[in-house]
Amino acid sequence: MATYFNKYYFEFQDNHVTSPVTWRMDIMDSEGSVPTDPFLLTMSATPLLTERIDTNDSKDTYIIGRQITISYEYDGNPNIPLPIEFFEATERRFRVEVRRNGSIDGVYFIKPDFCEYADQYPPFTIQLKAVDGFSYAKGILFNPFEDDGSLHYEIIDLYETIMTRSLLLIADPGTIINVVNTLFPENIGPTIRTLFRLFIHTDIFYDFVKGAVSVHDVLTAFCKAFYARCYMAQGQIWFIRTQDLTNNSLTGDQYIDDTVVNDLDITNFVLTGGPDPSSFDVMPVDEIANIRMIPAIKKAEFEVQYKSINQLNNFDWRLWDGTNFDNWQRIEQSGNPLILNRTGSGTIDDPYKASIGYNLPQASQVLQQTIGPNSIFAGDRVEISFKYRFTNCTQFYILVRAGDNTEFYVTLDESGIWDYTFGISAGRFYINRTGKKREGTLTIQSIPIPQKITGNIDFPANADLRFSISIPQNSNTDDNISDPPLIEIYAVKVGIIQPEDKGRHIVITNQADFTQIKETEDFSFIDTGEDGLSNTIFVLDGSNFVPAENWDNDKSGVNSADIERHMAKAHIDQYPRSIGTWEGSLYSNNMEFYNVIEFAHLPGKRWMQLSDKYNNRTCTHQVLLTEVFAEGNSNIDYLEYDIEDTTN
Amino acid sequence: MAIKGKDFVFSVMRDGSPVPVCYATDCTIDQTFESREITAPVGPARDYIGGFQGYTVNVPGAIVWAADVNFIQLEVLAKNRTKFLWQASDSTNGGVVHSGTILITNLSLTSQFRDAMRFDMTAVGCGPKETVLLPIAKTVYLADFFGIRLPGCPNPYPVALYWYDETFIGIANNADDVVQLFNDYPGNEFYLLTGYTTGCDFNILIDWNAIFIPDFIIAQAAPELAMWTGSDDEAISNDQVNDNAISPGYA
Numbered sequence: 001m002a003t004y005f006n007k008y009y010f011e012f013q014d015n016h017v018t019s020p021v022t023w024r025m026d027i028m029d030s031e032g033s034v035p036t037d038p039f040l041l042t043m044s045a046t047p048l049l050t051e052r053i054d055t056n057d058s059k060d061t062y063i064i065g066r067q068i069t070i071s072y073e074y075d076g077n078p079n080i081p082l083p084i085e086f087f088e089a090t091e092r093r094f095r096v097e098v099r100r101n102g103s104i105d106g107v108y109f110i111k112p113d114f115c116e117y118a119d120q121y122p123p124f125t126i127q128l129k130a131v132d133g134f135s136y137a138k139g140i141l142f143n144p145f146e147d148d149g150s151l152h153y154e155i156i157d158l159y160e161t162i163m164t165r166s167l168l169l170i171a172d173p174g175t176i177i178n179v180v181n182t183l184f185p186e187n188i189g190p191t192i193r194t195l196f197r198l199f200i201h202t203d204i205f206y207d208f209v210k211g212a213v214s215v216h217d218v219l220t221a222f223c224k225a226f227y228a229r230c231y232m233a234q235g236q237i238w239f240i241r242t243q244d245l246t247n248n249s250l251t252g253d254q255y256i257d258d259t260v261v262n263d264l265d266i267t268n269f270v271l272t273g274g275p276d277p278s279s280f281d282v283m284p285v286d287e288i289a290n291i292r293m294i295p296a297i298k299k300a301e302f303e304v305q306y307k308s309i310n311q312l313n314n315f316d317w318r319l320w321d322g323t324n325f326d327n328w329q330r331i332e333q334s335g336n337p338l339i340l341n342r343t344g345s346g347t348i349d350d351p352y353k354a355s356i357g358y359n360l361p362q363a364s365q366v367l368q369q370t371i372g373p374n375s376i377f378a379g380d381r382v383e384i385s386f387k388y389r390f391t392n393c394t395q396f397y398i399l400v401r402a403g404d405n406t407e408f409y410v411t412l413d414e415s416g417i418w419d420y421t422f423g424i425s426a427g428r429f430y431i432n433r434t435g436k437k438r439e440g441t442l443t444i445q446s447i448p449i450p451q452k453i454t455g456n457i458d459f460p461a462n463a464d465l466r467f468s469i470s471i472p473q474n475s476n477t478d479d480n481i482s483d484p485p486l487i488e489i490y491a492v493k494v495g496i497i498q499p500e501d502k503g504r505h506i507v508i509t510n511q512a513d514f515t516q517i518k519e520t521e522d523f524s525f526i527d528t529g530e531d532g533l534s535n536t537i538f539v540l541d542g543s544n545f546v547p548a549e550n551w552d553n554d555k556s557g558v559n560s561a562d563i564e565r566h567m568a569k570a571h572i573d574q575y576p577r578s579i580g581t582w583e584g585s586l587y588s589n590n591m592e593f594y595n596v597i598e599f600a601h602l603p604g605k606r607w608m609q610l611s612d613k614y615n616n617r618t619c620t621h622q623v624l625l626t627e628v629f630a631e632g633n634s635n636i637d638y639l640e641y642d643i644e645d646t647t648n
Numbered sequence: 649m650a651i652k653g654k655d656f657v658f659s660v661m662r663d664g665s666p667v668p669v670c671y672a673t674d675c676t677i678d679q680t681f682e683s684r685e686i687t688a689p690v691g692p693a694r695d696y697i698g699g700f701q702g703y704t705v706n707v708p709g710a711i712v713w714a715a716d717v718n719f720i721q722l723e724v725l726a727k728n729r730t731k732f733l734w735q736a737s738d739s740t741n742g743g744v745v746h747s748g749t750i751l752i753t754n755l756s757l758t759s760q761f762r763d764a765m766r767f768d769m770t771a772v773g774c775g776p777k778e779t780v781l782l783p784i785a786k787t788v789y790l791a792d793f794f795g796i797r798l799p800g801c802p803n804p805y806p807v808a809l810y811w812y813d814e815t816f817i818g819i820a821n822n823a824d825d826v827v828q829l830f831n832d833y834p835g836n837e838f839y840l841l842t843g844y845t846t847g848c849d850f851n852i853l854i855d856w857n858a859i860f861i862p863d864f865i866i867a868q869a870a871p872e873l874a875m876w877t878g879s880d881d882e883a884i885s886n887d888q889v890n891d892n893a894i895s896p897g898y899a
Binding site: 015017075273274275276277283284285286287288289584585587599600601618 | 685686688697700
């Protein structure tokens with residue numbers, strides 16, 4: 001992280017009638033000369049606005065960023081920063097720290113594209129917008145790599161996933177994450193410290209063709225699975241399962257780093273709302289608030305695509321002895337092995353590649369790896385994915401063969417269909433180059449391996465899966481006539497999806513009479529009990545990773561179930577009937593986004609915050625609140641089935 | 649020059665010292681205290697909490713070019729967008745002192761036929777308006793009931809001291825006795841003699857809320873006076889030499 005120094009600041013006391021607090025805003029620069037003292041800016045009438053962004057009227061907005069608007073006066077004094085200083089800078093050059101009574105409340109970065117000022121003779125107001133790290137979550141990718149640039153392709157715990165390889169790329173080193181989640185898999189028993197005790201495979205967030213997903217996608221995957229929300233407050237990250245907002249206190253884990261974790265227990269997270277600042281935590285003020293009704297959800301649908309874990313060894317060509325790749329066979333033909341080399345430097349920018357050339361006479365010179373035996377069964381699907389690059393050639397071929405070493409096997413074609421090819425054809429399919437584009441990608445997800453490979457012949461037991469690549473002799477292209485014909489293969493994925501479908505569909509229905517139907521949503525984590533899918537959440541059983549079993553917590557009315565059932569049920573639980581939203585202004589200077597509110601005049605209802613626009617000077621939160629409901633309060637019908645079989 | 653108000657003087661602070669501007673009797677300090685309505689529905693009655701506070705000052709005055717602060721100086725302050733300190737009080741050396749920082753928002757000049765040129769300044773308060781309650785420091789002297797300095801000064805002693813309602817306080821043989829008798833008088837709520845510079849000139853601190861601000865201490869030279877003992881025609885004379893007792897009524 002760049003080194004920042006204080007450059008500009010202002011400080012003010014808010015206008016709270018009984019307990020005013022002091023706010024200080026520091027703009028820090030990472031470039032230019034370091035000033036002797038930071039310069040005091042002249043604040044405008046509304047010096048600081050703090051907003052929750054990316055919010056809408058729904059509880060299933062999972063990632064919620066924060067934005068501040070800083071306003072100060074420019075009168076031509078050369079010490080006051082000209083707008084251009086901020087407007088024509090990179091997004092991470094200027095860092096803004098906001099402190100409440102001396103403690104960090106938020107860290108932001110000035111976003112030039114949102115800043116504005118009047119084009120007039122001074123004085124005028126300069127308005128700067130700055131956003132917190134969550135606003136960069138869509139633009140920064142999950143880091144699946146080791147320090148040496150190789151792919152970290154293995155099972156890791158959730159702390160490493162969510163923090164080390166995701167959030168700490170957008171938040172300061174040392175940022176604390178608070179996790180409130182009462183749900184746990186039964187095969188680790190009632191537990192805390194779930195970020196250390198739950199595991200996933202990095203494959204779920206990495207695609208061999210498209211690369212890593214964004215940090216936003218990583219967070220969304222987890223938030224969706226637990227119906228949780230993630231945001232920054234008080235300079236810390238909060239991950240809170242919405243259903244747990246009905247507890248008496250906000251209890252969970254506070255992760256200081258990847259080894260230190262403390263108990264989190266916020267007993268006063270329920271704020272009282274009423275007409276007296278000395279008796280209540282928050283007070284409705286100004287315009288009359290409106291209570292708007294939101295219809296119940298009748299039906300919600302969800303869909304997951306299974307994603308397999310790579311079964312190839314040395315898939316990223318890391319192990320190379322100068323002649324052969326470990327675990328890969330180089331099949332000769334008439335004493336002529338194919339020409340094989342390793343290119344690239346093994347870094348993220350220049351990963352290793354297998355460089356394959358033909359060696360006259362061509363024919364069956366191949367590079368192959370066999371997975372198994374006993375690795376693949378009838379009904380399994382095979383997933384293949386990799387990138388390649390042509391050099392001065394137009395064609396290479398792939399052979400994917402499942403079966404035994406006799407005639408009982410099937411081969412895959414490029415459309416994902418298995419064919420019985422023994423004695424009929426070579427069973428390979430060709431990847432052709434068209435036009436001048438050299439780079440290409442291949443992604444295939446097969447249909448299930450048939451029970452009968454031909455006639456009445458069953459798919460054999462003890463089958464293996466063979467993956468072969470070769471390059472036929474071709475006429476050269478004119479890339480560069482002096483280059484030998486080569487095909488470069490990037491890291492290859494060959495995975496096996498054990499369930500007999502490529503995904504799963506969930507339909508959950510509210511038994512009560514309502515009509516609103518949610519659009520189908522994709523999700524990532526599902527409990528299939530299979531260990532070959534990266535959709536699986538794992539737990540540690542001794543020294544082995546095993547799939548998580550049913551999830552449960554101690555709440556009454558909550559039955560143990562698969563994670564996806566809890567996910568789906570949460571959507572109905574939180575909209576079991578027509579529910580209210582409260583839209584108005586609340587007077588407070590200590591309300592945090594995780595706080596829920598109980599109004600004295602609306603007994604029996606607890607309200608969570610959906611959006612907030614806070615004027616730090618007037619202590620006014622313009623909020624949208626909605627009722628929060630206990631877990632397991634709805635009656636549902638639950639249906640789960642395989643996605644309809646398709647060829648690809 | 650600007651005419652100082654008799655009761656209330658509005659001043660611009662210059663180098664830490666107040667420079668009077670105008671007739672303070674015409675000055676207006678207009679404070680606003682905003683409120684915010686509490687909207688939790690607890691009944692039909694409206695309820696509020698306090699909000700932002702602000703003030704404006706309006707200072708009309710007659711233009712005298714020789715004055716330290718006149719229309720010209722105010723115009724310079726306004727054109728330069730200069731915020732400046734102000735002070736207004738009902739005494740030049742204490743009392744109720746209002747102060748703060750203002751920015752001129754309006755400055756008008758009026759010249760009417762057969763009338764003096766006048767100006768009118770309006771300014772908006774920047775930051776809080778302070779109100780300080782200070783004792784008024786001044787000097788007083790020994791005088792008779794009519795404010796005439798005692799002829800024996802600086803050493804008219806012994807003298808008879810009176811309160812301002814003409815109640816006899818006691819006999820003072822020197823300035824220290826005056827200080828003690830004056831300060832200890834039970835009817836004295838607002839005044840404190842802190843010392844003297846001559847036998848007849850005293851420093852006094854007057855509470856900010858004193859009913860009136862005296863210029864002198866009432867006394868009568870003692871040889872003119874005897875004190876009735878409370879019985880018959882007996883009196884105690886201050887004339888230790890001749891034992892004469894002369895009543896003021898017969899003087």
